[in-house]
Amino acid sequence: MYVSRDLDGDGDMDLISTRGNSGEYDGVFWLEQVRSKTSGPSFTPSRDAESRPLPLPPANWLELYDRRKTYIAPNKVSDTP
C-alpha cells in the first residue's frame, strides 16, 4: 500500500510505502517524481549498493506456476469463488 503526499513541497506527488523481507533494506521508502526537460534514467537509486534487481516474469509465467502450491491458509479456502 502506498500513501501519496508531496513530501518535499515541490508540487509533485510522492509515494511513500514500507519494504519488508529485504533484510537490512527493510524500512520506509519514498518514490519521488522528478521532472526534467532532458531524458534520463527512469529510476535513480539513492544508495550506492541496492538489493539485486529482478527481471520481469516471462510472458508464459502462468503456465510455469505450480498450482499445487498455495499461500492461502487452509481455513481461508472457500469452495465458492
Ligand SMILES: [Ca+2]
Ligand atoms: Ca514532491
